[in-house]
Amino acid sequence: MTTVSDVRAGRMSVSIINGVATMEICNLAQRNALTRDMCLEIQELMPRLDADPDVAVVVLRGAGDTFCAGASISELSSVLMDPQPDGTSVDHLSGADAAIASLSKPSVALVDGACMGGGWQIASACDFIIANERAVIGLTPAKIGIIYPRPGIERLVRLVGHANAKYILLSGLTFSATEARTLGLAADVVPSEFFEEKCAALVSTLRSRSRFSMHAMKRLMDAAPSDVDREWAEAWSAMPDSPDMGIGIRAFLNREQPEFTWRPAAEPHPGV
Template structure:
């Protein structure tokens, strides 16, 4: 195991074991609320994990029994509306969101306990969210007189549709994990008594999948989301690369021989 950051109040903690990087939100005094410094740390950390050849999968979770209470209320202006010397305003929460979303490797948010406000935004920047059955999720900007950041609203609309997005945002209601799954806020809900075991099994299975397949499909899905102008060329390039990847032959032979495939493709660099 290697440690990238020390576990400190109001900081991000990272451990890397067997190809899995676990990023933990650590601010127990504020129910893991995100400060400006934590948002900046996420922005610095994620590119390093993406470039680390020892990391295959990135997991985001909260320390203790809370995922994240959102942006720190005491630092809200600095987190969302940090005024720069030139007069412009910087949204550091959305900067952290973008850093997570830009990872080329599979990312999973494991949500236990409360996941509120900006906590859901950074969780949803991962490829998908797995929630503990006891988790509660709420997007509450209307309760404190602010606007949810644009990347969070746009992703929310893509996931749940316009009407449900308005319902979630305008009411500021807190949803159970089961309700959140029905709305599309999380991908799956796992019983509390087996949460850690099932999540570990899921993450381990991701580590064993074809990295070529996962990296390629993740990028293509993201480009579809963004209606990218070069998506046709991206598809053509990915399709052309498929037979040249060692993973295709490895996967087919393993299937025919009823063996577990040992994929070898790794991203350049």
């Protein structure tokens, strides 16, 4: 296990075990609310995890029985509108969002308990959200007189559509896990008694898949419209050169489990 930062109030804890990096939001005194420093820590940690050859999958979750209560109310201004010497301001929550969304590796948010406001924004920056059936999700800026950050609103509209996005944001209602899945706020809901087991099995499944396939398809789905044609051409032409294609075909024909070997260019290949 590799510990990147200590477990203490208002910090992020990261462990790396068997290719899976688990980042835990640790601020139990404030129901895992995100402070300015925690948002900055996410921005610092994510590129390191992306570059780490020992990491194949990134998991985001909250400490204890709460995922995240959103941005810390006592630090709300410094989290969302931190004034800079040049007169501008910085939205550190959206900076943390961008750092998670920029991962080239698959990422999953495991949501247990409350996932409120900015908590959903950083969870949704992962590739998908798996929610415990006891989880509740709410986007509540209208209850405290603020505007949800632009990246969060834009992703919300993409995931749930304009009408549902307006319903969620303007009402400020809190939804059960099942309701959240129906709306498109979560990809799946798992019964509480099986949550840890099912999530561990899912992460193990991701760990066993072809990194070439996952990295390429994630990049293609996230590509900007202006880059889609170029990204597709590059990915398609790279496929025959990837060892994973031959490994996967042979394993399928032999009814075996494939052991894929492709690694990103920045990572050492097996035997190198």
